[in-house]
């Protein structure tokens with residue numbers, strides 16, 4: 001039983017570039033996929049664009065088998081406190097919305113949440129939050145409706161990170177007869193953020209090594225960094241499954257990148 005876990009599709013940009021990343025997988029490969037888990041960044045402007053993205057995916061797989069976890073881009077030109085609307089869009093197209101959600105496929109449970117970051121990677125939360133506020137589009141293009149539609153602030157995404165992290169800490173030790181896969185948008189490990197460490201790293205990922213070692217899920221798949229890295233910690237496979245922007249992917253390489261997200265659940269046991 002195979003699932004496709006894929007992050008950073010940015011389908012609006014691929015459409016604009018006149019390219020279809022899904023054509024990189026054969027019809028036989030698509031027919032063997034039990035479910036698609038979108039691990040964030042389906043499109044910008046979700047109120048308008050999500051439905052077209054889901055319809056595009058529906059050419060390859062029944063939308064009832066598609067589960068969408070929002071990434072930071074899925075809140076652009078939208079609001080951080082608007083997930084009920086995102087869930088409604090997914091539902092109206094026959095797909096499923098994920099946030100702090102458990103999906104069971106076969107006997108594998110997938111624990112899915114966006115995650116965000118704690119800005120703590122370099123030991124100076126305030127400095128990293130200041131960098132995020134001045135340099136990251138998230139804090140320009142995402143609004144907080146409950147606070148008068150002002151731009152969101154880094155302490156607000158940090159609070160969501162703590163909430164999502166506590167949810168994982170609560171869910172992971174619950175007994176389950178079968179493998180566990182964690183799916184997040186943001187990166188859970190400092191060594192998988194980028195090839196060259198930099199001051200933006202605390203905005204892309206956090207160090208969740210302790211949590212991973214305590215609970216040892218079989219796999220943790222994530223995106224956001226567009227950096228195709230992986231490692232193993234104890235018995236946990238950590239893998240980035242970003243597709244990326246069309247200008248980051250050579251024509252003909254789409255299938256190779258998508259196949260990084262094809263997980264045979266039987267192999268996890």
Ligand SMILES: [Fe+2]
Nearest residue numbers: 041071072224
């Ligand atoms: Fe992202």
